[in-house]
Amino acid sequence: MTTTSERLTSTAGVLSEAFLLNYPQKAARYMEKIPAAEAASIFQQHPVPSGKAVWVFLSPGAADQILGKMPDKVVAELLAVLDANLGVALLGRLDEARQAQILACAHADIAREMRELLTFPEDTAGRxxxxxxxxxxxxxxxxxxxxxxxxxxxxxxxxxxxxxxxxxxxxxxxxxxxxxxxxxxxxxxxxxxxxxxxxxxxxxxxxxxxxxxxxxxxxxxxxxxxxxxxxxxxxxxxxxxxEELVTNMQTMVGASKDEKALSSSLFSVRKRLPWLQINLLTAFAAAAVVGAFEGLIAQFTALAILLPVAAGQSGNAGAQALAVTMRGLTLREITTRSWLRILLKEMSTGFINGVAIALTCAVGVWVWSQSLGLALVIALSMVVSLVIAGSAGALVPILLKKLGQDPAQSSSIVLTTVTDIAGFMSFLGIATLLSGMLPQG
Missing domain, CATH: 3.10.580.10 (CBS-domain)
Incomplete structure (x- = not known):
């Protein structure tokens, strides 16, 4: 025979469960006001499905505190009945150690689903x-x-x-x-x-x-x-x-993002050597351009002395444009849709810089060689090569990103090839056109 106290307790339990089932919003507001341990105790007094709807309306702060007072096994049972998105939202706000304990108590299928949902793709807001x-x-x-x-x-x-x-x-x-x-x-x-x-x-x-x-x-x-x-x-x-910018600085010159200043020599060699080999192949392409003008260089030996000047200035200009464009892409100041605007800006920058460098260089070459033709060749080649180099520095990373490649990993290698060939081709090509003005020997 049940006592009055037992009947009251039973009735209170029935009313409490009915409150959770029929008035989940009001129940959530009540749970937020009472101590977390007391709220956790109320949830545990009833079958897990009874309180399912209440968790939908609990604010994150209160829900986190209540979960903190509940046993791992009970939380695992809760995850099994909640909507997956709500379950992973609750679970995701707990520390990793507690997550692991709870998932260890959950059914294998539930645990696998939660782990998948907790992992967001790279470069998304969830990460x-x-x-x-x-x-x-x-x-x-x-x-x-x-x-x-x-x-x-x-x-x-x-x-x-x-x-x-x-x-x-x-x-x-x-x-x-x-x-x-x-x-x-x-x-x-x-x-x-x-x-x-x-x-x-x-x-x-x-x-x-x-x-x-x-x-x-x-x-x-x-x-x-x-x-x-x-x-x-x-x-x-x-x-x-x-951190991404720092990583890009390394990968732009063929160093791995995994390499640190104190990494072992063998690790550094393993990461750098493949890119050095690729760079060697591109260097042969540039050398082939010079080889095509072998007769011209043999006839006008002063051109051989000035070749590094043309290639060096072209490389520097391209590297400047590349660095600025890479920064813009990393900081999301620009997107691949901005390619035309960036191209025109770098072309005009290259032209103005080219004219300024051409004047300085032409004066220096004329003083050295006393040849107006040689000074004119180096001046014109500077303008052309800097325009091409600036354009390449802007377009190479944008094009690689558009194609789904990592612009930081490949841009420098591609740019070096373009600027070397542009520098040599413009200088030697203009020299061929103006060969009548060049000094013999």
Whole structure:
């Protein structure tokens, strides 16, 4: 025979389960207000499916605290009944050690699905985001918000986000306003509009472009169901870009991105030698151009002395254009669609620089050789080769990126070939046309 106490306990349990099943939004708001340990206890008193709907409406901060108080096995059972996107959003905000413990308790198929969903493709917003994000319900008071932040142990309140009762992102909140506002004020009255949101699979290039345009220091990241799953902070994003720039500097000259200053000699040789061999083949192509003018050089030996000058200036000009274009592509200041604008800019830069260098070089060559023809040849070749080199420095990385290749890994090798051939061909070609003005010997 059951006692009155047992009947009351049973009735309370039935009512509690009915509350979770029939009023999940209100249940979520209640769970956010009570201590996380108490909320976790309530969930564990009922079958996992009973509380399934409540997790849809819990804000990230509260959900994370409650999960932290629940056994790994119970969380694994929860993942089995939740929508996959919501499940991975909850799991993704936990540290890796806890994720591993939970997945070890989950069914093999569930664990495999979660692991796949937790791994975002390279160069997407999902790879850039921080999953430790704090969001609050917009209908709670300032006093309740401060209590939730304290309970979560959060001190990084610069980027707080607000959700409606359906756990959909509605705005943002500057954390310092909480200390300066009446404690009975609702957060919705303090909300600032969202400047920008991105999705987990948005390309990194697009994220950087939109962040630059929005001029914000943090952007929330949503999954395919528009659940808030993380935040990208500008400072961290620029650090990532900085590291990418440094890596590109290495790969542009044929060094591996894996090589460090203190890497072993054998490792460095293994990474560099293949590119040196490729560069050797391209050098033979440039040498073939010189060989085609062997008779001209034998007749006018002064040309052989000036050949390195022509090739050197062409190479430097091309390298400058390449570096600027690579920086623009890495920082997403430009895209492959900007190719014509970049080409025209580098052509005009090359022409102006070429004229300036041509005047200086022509004077020097005339003083040295007393030959007006030789001075004219080197001057004209400087203008032509610098225009070609600047154009190549701009187009090579853009073309490689357009073709799906890594522009940093191959650009320098291709550019060296183009600039060497351009320098030799323009100098020796113009010398052939003006051979009547050149001094013999």
């Amino acid at each position: 850039l985001m921080q999953t430790r994000v704090m969001a609050l319900n917009e209908n709670i008071t300032v006093e309740e918000a401060i209590r939730q932040l304290k309970a979560a142990g959060r001190t990084d309140t610069d980027h707080l986000f607000l959700l409606d009762d359906n756990a959909r992102l509605t705005g943002r909140l500057a954390g310092n306003r909480l200390a300066l506002t009446d404690k009975t004020q609702r957060l919705s009255h303090l909300a600032l509009p969202m400047l920008l949101t991105v999705h987990t699979l948005d390309p990194k290039d697009e994220v950087v472009e939109r962040l630059e345009a929005a001029k914000t220091d943090a952007v929330p990241v949503l999954d395919s169901d528009d659940n808030l799953v993380g935040v990208i902070k500008t400072a961290a994003l620029y650090q990532d870009i900085k």
